[in-house]
Amino acid sequence: MAFVCRDVTVNLGSTPVVKSVSLTIAPGEVVGLIGPNGAGKTTLMRATLGLLPFSGSCSLAEMPATSRARYAAWLPQDREIAWPIPVEALVALGRTPHGASISRLTRQDAEAVRRALEKADMWAFRDRIATQLSGGEKARVLLARALAQETPMLLADEPIAGLDPAHQIATMEVFNTQAADGRSVLVALHDLGLAARFCSRLVLMQAGRKVADGRPEDVLTAHNLAEVFGIDAYRVETADGLLLQPLKLAAKT
Template structure:
């Protein structure tokens, strides 16, 4: 069971701190959602935690080993990362794009082992892409392509999954389906960390929330513990009504704070 830990991560650009003294732990069995307004440092924090940026201070560890000491292949076998920007360099069949998720295991599109092919098939089914396998990826809608990239991350079947705004291009139905996929993956034993902007989605599906404002983590914990009207006003500048019934939390944003 892999664990990603961040301790005191700090990163500055142009003399301004984009992330300052940030720490968290991502372990198996929980869906953690990272929330905060635009420009609060969420994407930068993910890249620092994954070793894609060198911090000015602090460190990130996977299973006790510095992330930046791992080879890209070794890291990719532990963490599947779905970045916010997902360019495609050339037209490829959907199946081949998804199969790229198996690259860390030595697979290549068109040359999949039985194990790799089975992982790709599971990802296709989970992301509701049956019938799309032979479509050229550049013919898909934005929402369809978002699901293809999500399937690529799922096909890696890593113990940890990190995604930056994976539902941004999806309509409400698929936003909920993706959130349910992440929740199912977490509850099956994977650690899942994802950035979302939909606060109601976070309230509905997250096990844990990490709140960021101005480059700092200002709170982290369960939805029940951390999602309050006062914190929503402070972090997002919105007035909200929070209702709890039968163990569930419903959030309604009513306007600016």
């Protein structure tokens, strides 16, 4: 089932933050949501999940809450972990939409938790207390919790922020694997180089509007980089895909 939103508009108070954005994501796609700070990326994602009031329509937000929890996993950029519980128990919370109890997991639930921990490179940390982890380790265990839901769709807001380069790449590879298995992924990113390399499609936002939607090489043009991000960048096509490295602030005209 495709994820479809039409004319989503979100007002925070009297301020329009997302302005008539339409978006479709098919199974098998990794769609990168990019744009400068304040572009409306997080607000759009929260609205599509039914976490914020909006006008327009969205197939996900219109589902009953229980169905939505089985269809989409949400990885917010806030990495606060409230309870000093073992990592494995925290990840097992991802199974609650399927009726699991962390004190009494079925074999299927336990296998899902193990797979998620391994994908996030956190299996060796399964007995550690989650609140005692480093920032990057917390990011990976929360990714594992989202993966443990084993939903058809994953929405992730800045999941690679604060990770070392190896785990940034590994996380993006996990998203590609999810897509290869027929799932849909929507991921908000500030790292344009990794967005170019690992996303099958990019959606560029500016001031609450969608200004471009397409292949990375068609979205990350010199014009868009200068107009939306205010930067010049080095771009080159390689055997591994588009390589993009921001270089300097764009000259003001």
